[in-house]
Amino acid sequence: xxxxxxxxxxxxxxxxxxxxxxxxxxxxxxxxxxxxxxxxxxxxxxxxxxxxxxxxxxxxxxxxxxxxxxxxxxxxxxxxxxxxxxxxxxxxxxxxxxxxxxxxxxxxxxxxxxxxxxxxxxxxxxxxxxxxxxxxxxxxxxxxxxxxxxxxxxxxxxxxxxxxxxxxxxxxxxxxxxxxxxxxxxxxxxxxxxxxxxxxxxxxxxxxxxxxxxxxxxxxxxxxxxxxxxxxxxxxxxxxxxxxxxxxxxxxxxxxxxxxxxxxxxxxxxxxxxxxxxxxxxxxxxxxxxxxxxxxxxxxxxxxxxxxxxxxxxxxx
Amino acid sequence: xxxxxxxxxxxxxxxxxxxxxxxxxxxxxxxxxxxxxxxxxxxxxxxxxxxxxxxxxxxxxxxxxxxxxxxxxxxxxxxxxxxxxxxxxxxxxxxxxxxxxxxxxxxxxxxxxxxxxxxxxxxxxxxxxxxxxxxxxxxxxxxxxxxxxxxxxxxxxxxxxxxxxxxxxxxxxxxxxxxxxxxxxxxxxxxxxxxxxxxxxxxxxxxxxxxxxxxxxxxxxxxxxxxxxxxxxxxxxxxxxxxxxxxxxxxxxxxxxxxxxxxxxxxxxxxxxxxxxx
Numbered sequence: 001x002x003x004x005x006x007x008x009x010x011x012x013x014x015x016x017x018x019x020x021x022x023x024x025x026x027x028x029x030x031x032x033x034x035x036x037x038x039x040x041x042x043x044x045x046x047x048x049x050x051x052x053x054x055x056x057x058x059x060x061x062x063x064x065x066x067x068x069x070x071x072x073x074x075x076x077x078x079x080x081x082x083x084x085x086x087x088x089x090x091x092x093x094x095x096x097x098x099x100x101x102x103x104x105x106x107x108x109x110x111x112x113x114x115x116x117x118x119x120x121x122x123x124x125x126x127x128x129x130x131x132x133x134x135x136x137x138x139x140x141x142x143x144x145x146x147x148x149x150x151x152x153x154x155x156x157x158x159x160x161x162x163x164x165x166x167x168x169x170x171x172x173x174x175x176x177x178x179x180x181x182x183x184x185x186x187x188x189x190x191x192x193x194x195x196x197x198x199x200x201x202x203x204x205x206x207x208x209x210x211x212x213x214x215x216x217x218x219x220x221x222x223x224x225x226x227x228x229x230x231x232x233x234x235x236x237x238x239x240x241x242x243x244x245x246x247x248x249x250x251x252x253x254x255x256x257x258x259x260x261x262x263x264x265x266x267x268x269x270x271x272x273x274x275x276x277x278x279x280x281x282x283x284x285x286x287x288x289x290x291x292x293x294x295x296x297x298x299x300x301x302x303x304x305x306x307x308x309x310x311x312x313x314x315x316x317x
Numbered sequence: 318x319x320x321x322x323x324x325x326x327x328x329x330x331x332x333x334x335x336x337x338x339x340x341x342x343x344x345x346x347x348x349x350x351x352x353x354x355x356x357x358x359x360x361x362x363x364x365x366x367x368x369x370x371x372x373x374x375x376x377x378x379x380x381x382x383x384x385x386x387x388x389x390x391x392x393x394x395x396x397x398x399x400x401x402x403x404x405x406x407x408x409x410x411x412x413x414x415x416x417x418x419x420x421x422x423x424x425x426x427x428x429x430x431x432x433x434x435x436x437x438x439x440x441x442x443x444x445x446x447x448x449x450x451x452x453x454x455x456x457x458x459x460x461x462x463x464x465x466x467x468x469x470x471x472x473x474x475x476x477x478x479x480x481x482x483x484x485x486x487x488x489x490x491x492x493x494x495x496x497x498x499x500x501x502x503x504x505x506x507x508x509x510x511x512x513x514x515x516x517x518x519x520x521x522x523x524x525x526x527x528x529x530x531x532x533x534x535x536x537x538x539x540x541x542x543x544x545x546x547x548x549x550x551x552x553x554x555x556x557x558x559x560x561x562x563x564x565x566x567x568x569x570x571x572x573x574x575x576x577x578x579x580x581x582x583x584x585x586x587x588x589x590x591x592x593x594x595x
């Protein structure tokens with residue numbers, strides 16, 4: 001187990017480092033001039049040169065990356081080109097918003113997917129299975145930003161049950177916070193549940209057709225007992241792997257959903273960075289989302305190792 | 318795979334046919350837009366702005382009096398173009414990378430697939446948004462950005478399929494008779510790994526439409542006045558209470574085209590590899 005954790009930690013660190021290189025290189029070849037965006041289109045060439053020299057943008061990219069990397073390791077994400085405000089505190093204040101959104105959406109997706117996926121598998125090729133599979137296919141085709149718009153039209157504009165946007169921290173006013181997060185979480189979670197229903201279904205069908213389940217059935221165990229005691233744990237392993245990828249997808253989708261619901265999260269910070277050509281802001285926000293995804297994948301890797309002892313044995317071999 | 322195509326069974330092919338009918342209808346609208354659309358997508362008519370559905374404008378008009386049906390039909394051109402080119406970029410480059418990695422193995426495999434895994438670790442929409450920011454906002458760049466997002470998925474699939482094919486005797490025979498690497502890859506390997514790649518391509522089409530719409534929705538894809546379902550939906554958000562059709566119509570178009578490609582993908586998977594169905 002120790003070896004599994006060590007291997008996964010090394011892979012995590014290397015991937016994070018490589019991701020930072022990819023993001024830095026991609027973002028630093030942005031075609032729009034950061035100087036023009038910050039100083040205005042009328043800026044003189046001298047002013048632009050001064051701006052770039054002050055921020056080190058005229059140096060080779062390797063040098064820029066090295067300096068940025070060392071600073072980032074110390075928790076210093078630089079200052080915004082737009083307003084010279086440090087990016088770190090801004091990013092930190094936004095992380096809880098995106099974390100809450102992604103977590104709630106993930107909860108919604110799993111609350112829907114687990115029972116429906118199991119129900120479909122236990123009625124394999126029957127009417128319930130076919131209708132649930134079709135529902136999942138239809139749900140999976142709905143763009144989450146369209147669903148968000150439809151939810152706003154229904155629950156905010158017509159029924160006036162929920163606010164169309166905005167954010168109040170949970171610690172300040174839990175009820176308002178949850179009211180504001182219902183629609184964003186549903187928009188992301190409902191669409192994500194489509195894939196998870198299908199994964200849970202196919203994973204459970206595979207497990208239910210294995211010999212040890214047939215033995216349990218032959219011994220007279222009830223369907224509920226067979227699923228709960230014998231099939232669920234094994235069918236969760238492939239499900240967890242896909243769910244982890246889906247959780248990462250939720251962090252990524254925050255870029256769109258936070259924009260729609262005016263949530264001040266990391267996703268909307270990505271857009272702020274792009275619109276203003278504010279490299280430090282864009283880089284910090286994109287790296288934060290990537291870090292979330294990698295951490296989730298790491299946790300799931302370890303959880304799968306715990307759920308399936310064969311993998312731990314395999315890693316020792 | 319050929320056997321799957323030769324035994325035409327209506328029941329097995331019904332999903333592909335339903336999906337094909339949806340996509341066929343959208344493609345016809347896109348290709349023959351000038352003939353199908355009742356108006357030009359750019360015709361302004363301030364006197365009839367934000368009008369609800371009527372005989373003259375079956376899906377209403379937008380904030381500048383433009384016909385929503387016509388704009389939705391023309392927007393299909395952009396979405397279909399992006400879907401085919403982006404999925405094509407992903408398919409061609411991803412397949413080549415995957416096949417080369419599996420065929421040559423060793424450090425070539427290690428370097429290529431580690432880089433693919435790295436790209437795979439980014440959420441697709443984040444990677445597309447960052448690439449768009451880097452390449453600049455235009456529909457051409459959206460195709461490239463979305464295509465790059467697809468490369469890792471295709472490469473993984475192609476690599477796995479190639480590894481299976483490499484164990485086949487006809488590949489060993491091709492090597493034994495001294496066939497060049499290029500000929501083995503293009504003549505012996507590629508035709509035999511097409512089945513899973515076709516299914517993945519259908520999924521990629523639907524995902525490309527979603528990604529392009531999301532990028533245009535955020536203002537990073539097609540730029541107004543060019544109509545795209547994403548930017549139409551984005552504009553419609555400003556008029557949700559007065560003109561809900563501005564949000565409903567383009568969203569429905571995205572939904573139907575994604576559903577169509579998903580049906581084709583699911584149907585092809587069922588036909589080509591019935592084991593995958595469960």
